[in-house]
Amino acid sequence: MLTLDKFEEASKVVSQVTLPTPLIYSEYLSKKYDNEVYLKPENMQRTGAYKVRGAYYKISTLSDEQRKKGLITASAGNHAQGVAFAAQKFGVKAVIVMPTTTPLIKVNRTKAFGAEVILHGDVFDESAAYAQQLVEEKGYTYIPPFDDLAVATGQGTIAMEVFKEQPLLDYILVPVGGGGLATGVATFSKLFRPETKVVGVEPSGANCLQVSLQKGSVTTLPTVNTIADGTAVKTPGKEIFPYLQTNLDDVVTVDDDEIIGSFLDMVENHKMIAEGSGLLTVAALSRLKCKGKKIVCVISGGNMDVITMSSIIQQGLIFRDRIFTVSVLLPDKPGELASVSNTIARVQGNVIKLEHNQFVTTNRNAAVELRITLEAFGTEHKRQIMDALEREGYRPRIVQTSL
Numbered sequence: 339m340l341t342l343d344k345f346e347e348a349s350k351v352v353s354q355v356t357l358p359t360p361l362i363y364s365e366y367l368s369k370k371y372d373n374e375v376y377l378k379p380e381n382m383q384r385t386g387a388y389k390v391r392g393a394y395y396k397i398s399t400l401s402d403e404q405r406k407k408g409l410i411t412a413s414a415g416n417h418a419q420g421v422a423f424a425a426q427k428f429g430v431k432a433v434i435v436m437p438t439t440t441p442l443i444k445v446n447r448t449k450a451f452g453a454e455v456i457l458h459g460d461v462f463d464e465s466a467a468y469a470q471q472l473v474e475e476k477g478y479t480y481i482p483p484f485d486d487l488a489v490a491t492g493q494g495t496i497a498m499e500v501f502k503e504q505p506l507l508d509y510i511l512v513p514v515g516g517g518g519l520a521t522g523v524a525t526f527s528k529l530f531r532p533e534t535k536v537v538g539v540e541p542s543g544a545n546c547l548q549v550s551l552q553k554g555s556v557t558t559l560p561t562v563n564t565i566a567d568g569t570a571v572k573t574p575g576k577e578i579f580p581y582l583q584t585n586l587d588d589v590v591t592v593d594d595d596e597i598i599g600s601f602l603d604m605v606e607n608h609k610m611i612a613e614g615s616g617l618l619t620v621a622a623l624s625r626l627k628c629k630g631k632k633i634v635c636v637i638s639g640g641n642m643d644v645i646t647m648s649s650i651i652q653q654g655l656i657f658r659d660r661i662f663t664v665s666v667l668l669p670d671k672p673g674e675l676a677s678v679s680n681t682i683a684r685v686q687g688n689v690i691k692l693e694h695n696q697f698v699t700t701n702r703n704a705a706v707e708l709r710i711t712l713e714a715f716g717t718e719h720k721r722q723i724m725d726a727l728e729r730e731g732y733r734p735r736i737v738q739t740s741l
Contacts, residue, residue, distance in 0.1 A: 381640025393420030395492030415444030422451035484518025485575030494522025511619035515569035524585035568615030
């Protein structure tokens with residue numbers, strides 16, 4: 339199945355429904371990491387993610403009888419939309435089993451393509467088990483989200499497009515959940531240009547492929563814990579695992595904090611929204627020990643609800659010392675608040691919120707607590723604000739920030 343001819347066939351099929359996602363040169367990331375960095379923005383793809391490629395190609399390979407039975411799959415969201423969209427194009431029924439933790443935007447968009455959505459289980463693996471149960475009960479045709487050679491071939495069309503634009507690539511970084519995308523991209527890359535290194539990137543809280551490769555066999559994690567819900571998978575695909583063993587040059591992991599930082603980088607420097615799983619490759623740029631190389635980061639999806647987005651932005655600003663809360667003690671008498679405000683203003687700090695606690699001591703005339711949430715330019719500016727308060731005798735103390 340995974341041959342150059344099959345990838346070419348899949349490319350012709352999926353091009354009927356996919357949108358062009360040409361590479362974007364990132365001047366910011368290139369300067370930051372001293373490499374030539376490009377983004378493959380599959381977050382701009384139809385349905386908001388690359389998954390439509392594998393889903394549509396897989397369904398195109400089915401017989402009319404298989405399609406008429408109705409299609410079913412399990413997904414944390416992006417594959418769900420891909421299957422729902424493809425099923426709508428083929429005019430057949432689609433049932434999607436999604437984890438109960440799936441962001442609302444992904445649930446609603448899946449329904450908008452005419453699919454029946456069933457919320458079941460806390461993680462993908464539990465949803466997949468229930469979908470298989472429904473296959474036995476109802477006779478549906480199952481469309482695997484990743485553990486299928488046809489699906490992986492469809493996903494590999496991404497690599498074909500990448501090499502058409504940048505044929506002499508040094509690295510492709512690809513997100514890994516169950517491994518379907520990585521299988522397609524890595525296998526095509528090794529067939530087309532073996533010199534290009536393909537690096538899979540997992541969240542550290544869901545590194546099922548890394549553990550499996552270390553042990554030499556498919557391994558199931560006891561739990562997963564990551565903000566990258568699209569890659570919160572306990573077990574990599576068994577059918578595709580040999581291809582991953584053979585064709586991936588490395589697998590690295592990144593922490594949720596790094597994903598959050600990458601979200602800010604993308605929003606501020608590219609005005610682009612990418613979900614946690616899609617940002618894995620950007621976060622992993624710091625893991626590469628190279629300079630002057632051509633690198634493509636596959637941004638796999640951009641389906642994120644606004645509540646999650648708000649939370650990530652807040653946490654990102656806190657991590658980068660652009661928002662912080664400081665506690666100071668001051669006498670409870672007129673003019674003290676103005677004095678503190680003037681001290682902060684002189685060093686260009688911006689006050690976001692004030693909390694005044696008169697009961698921090700039994701003698702409020704001696705001291706009351708003022709908690710000030712501030713906006714700063716970064717770590718150095720935060721230090722300047724703290725130093726200014728210290729010089730005025732306010733004994734500032736950093737406390738946990740919560741907006």
